[in-house]
Amino acid sequence: MSGEPRFLSDVTVELVRHSAKDTDVLWAARVSTAGEQSIEEVNKDAEKSKGLINYLMRDRHGSPFEHNSMTFFINAPIFVFREFHRHRVGWCLAGDSEITLVSEKGHIRRRTIAELYRLWHHGVExxxxxxxxxxxxxxxxxxxxxxxxxxxxxxxxxxxxxxxxxxxxxxxxxxxxxxxxxxKLDSVRRNHVRCFDEVTLMASRARIVDVMESGVKQLIRLSTASGRTLRCSVDHAVLTPHGWRKAGELVVGDELMVAGTAPRPSEALVPPSLRRGIGVWTSMQRLRLIKQVDTCYLCSETFDRDELTLDHVVPVASDLLKALDERNLKPACTKCHRTKSNSEQALAKRGGKISIAKPDPIVSAEDDGEEMTYDLSVEGPWHNFLANGIVVHNSYNEESGRYRELSPVFYVPGHERKLVQEGKPGRYVFVPGSDEQHKVVTEAMESSYRQAYAAYQEMLEAGVAREVARAVLPVGLFSTMYATCNARSLMHFLSLRTKDERARVPSFPQREIEMVAERMEAIWAELMPLTHAAFVANGRVAP
Structure with a gap:
C-alpha cells in the first residue's frame, strides 16, 4: 500500500444512501391533525406545503425535520474530522444512561455516560x-x-x-x-465496555476511544418487557433481531437486543483430526475466494490478501454442516479474525452459562423531552456497547490506522485558500496570501509529509505495530468516514460550519471544514429543496 506521497487541495463528499424528502417533514407535521390521511394531504396544495415547512422553520418546531436520514461518505484531512467530531449528528444518549464496563478478568461495573464524560475530560478532585x-x-x-x-x-x-x-x-x-x-484518571481512559459479536451474539469487550458531549437533543424513551429503559435521540442505532434500526423507527411490539445469559452449548468438541482437515480445506480456498486486495467483512477495511484469512461466518462448533460450505467463508483481517475466534471458543465448552444478546420486546415508546446528551466511540470490530443493558451502536466510523496501512495522501492548500489572518480574535479576517507565501506553505508541508511518511514506513518495515507507527503521521493526512444525520442535525452543523451573509448568527469556520459543509448542503438542497429554502429564508438557524 506504500507509495509516493500525493498531495490534494480538495475534499470529497458523496451521498451513500438516504431517505430524505420534503414530504417526510409534511407527513410528520400533519399526522397529528390528519392522522392516516396525512399522506393524501401532502399532495393537495404545493403552496400550502411550502408555507407549512416555512412556518415550522420560523417557529422552531424541530421534530418534523428529524424523520429522514442521509449518510455521507467524506474524504478529508484528519484535522477536519477533529472539528466534525464535535457535531454528533444525532446519535446520542441521555446522561443517566448506565454503560457496562468490563475488566480484563471479566469483572463488571457500571458508570453513567455523563460520569464517564466528566472523568474522561475533566478529571476528579x-x-x-x-x-x-x-x-x-x-x-x-x-x-x-x-x-x-x-x-x-x-x-x-x-x-x-x-x-x-x-x-x-x-x-x-x-x-x-x-x-x-x-x-485526570488515566484508568478511566483504559476502560473497556461490554460489546457483542454481531454474528454469534456472544459477549466480548472493546476499548473506549473517546467520550463526547453531544449537545441538547430531543429524546425518545423505549421500555422493554424485561424492565429495561433506553433514553436516546431518535437517530441512535440500536440492535434488533433484524439488524441495526434507528430508535425513532421502532414501535411497540418490535424487539431490541439486550444483555442476557443462556446455557453454554453442549455440542461435543470437534475432533482434532476433523478440525485439521477443515483447516486444510479452508486454506486451499484462499487464492480463489480472497482477491489480491479485498475487504474484511467484519470491519469493512481494505487489506492485501496476505493480511486476510478465510473465516467461517457461522462457527464450525455451531454448525458442522457448514464447515465445508464455501458460502459460509468470508475474508477477515487478522485482528478481527482473532477477536471473533476468541469469542467462539466458548461455543466448544460445555456446562455453565454464557453471556449473550437476546431479544426483548418493546412495551412503550414515547417522547421524553430535551436534555444534554453524550456518546461513546469504541474500538472494532463490533462497534457497539451496552447502555442500560440494551445493545446500541457507537456513532463515529472513521478510517482506522490500527487495522490498515494508511495511504500517503496529504492536504496542501490550493492557491485560492486565504493564508493570512488580520485583526484581533473575534474580529479577525483572512486575506489572500502572496505567491511567495503559498510557495513557502506548499514546500514546507510537502517536505514535512514526506519525512513523516518515510518514518512511518520505516517502522512498519521493522515490524512495529500500525497503531504505534501511525503516531508520527500529521493531521494533514487524508482519512475517510461515514456520517449519518437527519435534516435537523445537518442544519445545526451548517449553521456553525458555513459562512453566509444571510445567516442571522455569524459564523467563522475554518475553510477546510466549510468545504465539506458546502458540499453536504448542496446535496441536501437537491433532496429537500423546500426545507433548504426555508432554512435559508429564516436566517440559517436550525429549528
Whole structure:
C-alpha cells in the first residue's frame, strides 16, 4: 500500500444512501391533525406545503425535520474530522444512561455516560490535599508539634499538650487553606465496555476511544418487557433481531437486543483430526475466494490478501454442516479474525452459562423531552456497547490506522485558500496570501509529509505495530468516514460550519471544514429543496 506521497487541495463528499424528502417533514407535521390521511394531504396544495415547512422553520418546531436520514461518505484531512467530531449528528444518549464496563478478568461495573464524560475530560478532585505536614512529637519540649507545608512554605502551628489538639490545629489550617489538586484518571481512559459479536451474539469487550458531549437533543424513551429503559435521540442505532434500526423507527411490539445469559452449548468438541482437515480445506480456498486486495467483512477495511484469512461466518462448533460450505467463508483481517475466534471458543465448552444478546420486546415508546446528551466511540470490530443493558451502536466510523496501512495522501492548500489572518480574535479576517507565501506553505508541508511518511514506513518495515507507527503521521493526512444525520442535525452543523451573509448568527469556520459543509448542503438542497429554502429564508438557524 506504500507509495509516493500525493498531495490534494480538495475534499470529497458523496451521498451513500438516504431517505430524505420534503414530504417526510409534511407527513410528520400533519399526522397529528390528519392522522392516516396525512399522506393524501401532502399532495393537495404545493403552496400550502411550502408555507407549512416555512412556518415550522420560523417557529422552531424541530421534530418534523428529524424523520429522514442521509449518510455521507467524506474524504478529508484528519484535522477536519477533529472539528466534525464535535457535531454528533444525532446519535446520542441521555446522561443517566448506565454503560457496562468490563475488566480484563471479566469483572463488571457500571458508570453513567455523563460520569464517564466528566472523568474522561475533566478529571476528579484528588483525595489528598497539596498541603503536607502533620503532627510529630517534640522530645525536647515534651509536647506535640503541629506544622503544615503549604505553598512551598512550612507553617508552624505551635506546641500542644495532646496529639488530638495538634491534629485539630492541622485540620483547621487545611480547612482554612484548601488546596486540592485536580487530575485526570488515566484508568478511566483504559476502560473497556461490554460489546457483542454481531454474528454469534456472544459477549466480548472493546476499548473506549473517546467520550463526547453531544449537545441538547430531543429524546425518545423505549421500555422493554424485561424492565429495561433506553433514553436516546431518535437517530441512535440500536440492535434488533433484524439488524441495526434507528430508535425513532421502532414501535411497540418490535424487539431490541439486550444483555442476557443462556446455557453454554453442549455440542461435543470437534475432533482434532476433523478440525485439521477443515483447516486444510479452508486454506486451499484462499487464492480463489480472497482477491489480491479485498475487504474484511467484519470491519469493512481494505487489506492485501496476505493480511486476510478465510473465516467461517457461522462457527464450525455451531454448525458442522457448514464447515465445508464455501458460502459460509468470508475474508477477515487478522485482528478481527482473532477477536471473533476468541469469542467462539466458548461455543466448544460445555456446562455453565454464557453471556449473550437476546431479544426483548418493546412495551412503550414515547417522547421524553430535551436534555444534554453524550456518546461513546469504541474500538472494532463490533462497534457497539451496552447502555442500560440494551445493545446500541457507537456513532463515529472513521478510517482506522490500527487495522490498515494508511495511504500517503496529504492536504496542501490550493492557491485560492486565504493564508493570512488580520485583526484581533473575534474580529479577525483572512486575506489572500502572496505567491511567495503559498510557495513557502506548499514546500514546507510537502517536505514535512514526506519525512513523516518515510518514518512511518520505516517502522512498519521493522515490524512495529500500525497503531504505534501511525503516531508520527500529521493531521494533514487524508482519512475517510461515514456520517449519518437527519435534516435537523445537518442544519445545526451548517449553521456553525458555513459562512453566509444571510445567516442571522455569524459564523467563522475554518475553510477546510466549510468545504465539506458546502458540499453536504448542496446535496441536501437537491433532496429537500423546500426545507433548504426555508432554512435559508429564516436566517440559517436550525429549528
Amino acid at each position: 484528588d483525595v489528598l490535599p497539596r498541603a503536607g505536614g502533620g503532627v510529630s512529637w517534640h522530645k525536647g519540649a515534651q509536647k506535640w508539634t503541629a506544622q503544615v507545608r503549604h505553598s512551598k512554605r512550612i507553617h508552624y502551628l505551635g506546641l500542644h499538650d495532646t496529639k488530638e489538639a495538634a491534629a485539630q490545629a492541622v485540620a483547621a489550617f487545611r480547612e482554612a487553606n484548601p488546596s486540592k489538586r485536580v487530575r
